[in-house]
Amino acid sequence: ETGVTQTPRHLVMGMTNKKSLKCEQHLGHNAMYWYKQSAKKPLELMFVYSLEERVENNSVPSRFSPECPNSSHLFLHLHTLQPEDSALYLCASSQYLSRSGSSYEQYFGPGTRLTVT
Amino acid sequence: EDQVTQSPEALRLQEGESSSLNCSYTVSGLRGLFWYRQDPGKGPEFLFTLYSAGEEKEKERLKATLTKKESFLHITAPKPEDSATYLCAVQANSGYALNFGKGTSLLVTP
Numbered sequence: 001e002t003g004v005t006q007t008p009r010h011l012v013m014g015m016t017n018k019k020s021l022k023c024e025q026h027l028g029h030n031a032m033y034w035y036k037q038s039a040k041k042p043l044e045l046m047f048v049y050s051l052e053e054r055v056e057n058n059s060v061p062s063r064f065s066p067e068c069p070n071s072s073h074l075f076l077h078l079h080t081l082q083p084e085d086s087a088l089y090l091c092a093s094s095q096y097l098s099r100s101g102s103s104y105e106q107y108f109g110p111g112t113r114l115t116v117t
Numbered sequence: 118e119d120q121v122t123q124s125p126e127a128l129r130l131q132e133g134e135s136s137s138l139n140c141s142y143t144v145s146g147l148r149g150l151f152w153y154r155q156d157p158g159k160g161p162e163f164l165f166t167l168y169s170a171g172e173e174k175e176k177e178r179l180k181a182t183l184t185k186k187e188s189f190l191h192i193t194a195p196k197p198e199d200s201a202t203y204l205c206a207v208q209a210n211s212g213y214a215l216n217f218g219k220g221t222s223l224l225v226t227p
Contacts, residue, residue: 004160042121042217043161043204056214090160098213103149103168106215108160 002026004109006091012115015081021112023074023091031097032074033106034066037088049074050097081116088113119144123205123218130195130225138190138221140205150188151215152181153204161204195225 004025013019025032034046048056049068063085065077074091088111094104122141130136142150149168153161165174167183174181178199180191190203202222206215 006160040219042219043206043215045214048213058214092160098148098208103166103208105149105151105163105166107163108153110158110160113158 004091004093004107006089006109006112008112009110010113010115012117013078013081014117015083017081018077018079020078021076021089021091021114023076023109025072025074025091025093025107025109027093027095027107029093029095029107030071031094031104032068032071033092033094034074034076035090035092035108037090037111039087043090047076048097055097078114081114083116086114086116119207119209119216121205121207121216121218123203123221125221126219127222128224130192130223132196132225132227133194135191135193135195137192138203138223140188140190140218141186142188142205142207143186144207144209144216146210148208148210150183151206151208152188152190153206155202155204155220164203192223195223197225197227199223200225 007022031050036044046060047066052068067075090111091109092106094106120143124139152164155161165181170185178193182189202220204220206217
């Protein structure tokens with residue numbers, strides 16, 4: 001495997017289900033991200049992890065729960081979702097978390113297409 | 118508040134017909150401006166990073182330029198395989214998040 005992989009690629013779940021999205025990066029990066037992409041809207045940053053520590057939570061509802069057990073793996077645990085949560089969920093990684101004076105491009109996985117019924 | 122506006126929303130070109138995509142931005146100190154390509158059902162693919170006004174980068178038929186207020190992605194003699202959505206994102210000095218525009222959907226017909 002190379003780059004950033006995500007599983008599953010497609011997921012249909014009911015509003016009362018619990019499911020998890022998985023992301024794995026094979027780039028040796030230290031920062032990982034979850035984004036949400038809805039139709040006709042820009043990508044929205046949800047969570048940021050640096051060296052397994054969460055550094056940003058962009059006012060995301062508690063029905064989304066991230067987990068980063070190590071610098072190569074990232075999970076997004078889902079429970080009691082709403083239909084408006086249907087979207088493409090993208091995982092990304094970068095070499096480091098960009099702080100003052102430096103900038104690192106983010107590399108994205110193929111995404112999980114989530115449909116909430 | 119940081120803002121990124123891409124235009125046009127959609128663009129249809131004949132194969133070989135050169136054109137430019139625009140990304141206008143307002144940001145409190147630019148750390149980097151990023152261009153990505155996204156094919157349907159796939160994640161964005163990194164193309165370029167630009168850091169300061171006057172900078173240019175090229176890759177095959179694509180050339181990205183940057184001024185203090187906007188960036189252009191010039192497509193020279195496009196081919197049908199260049200059809201995709203092109204996304205622009207900015208990163209401010211004050212943070213590490215990428216602020217994305219809505220993208221330009223490009224269709225190149227034979």
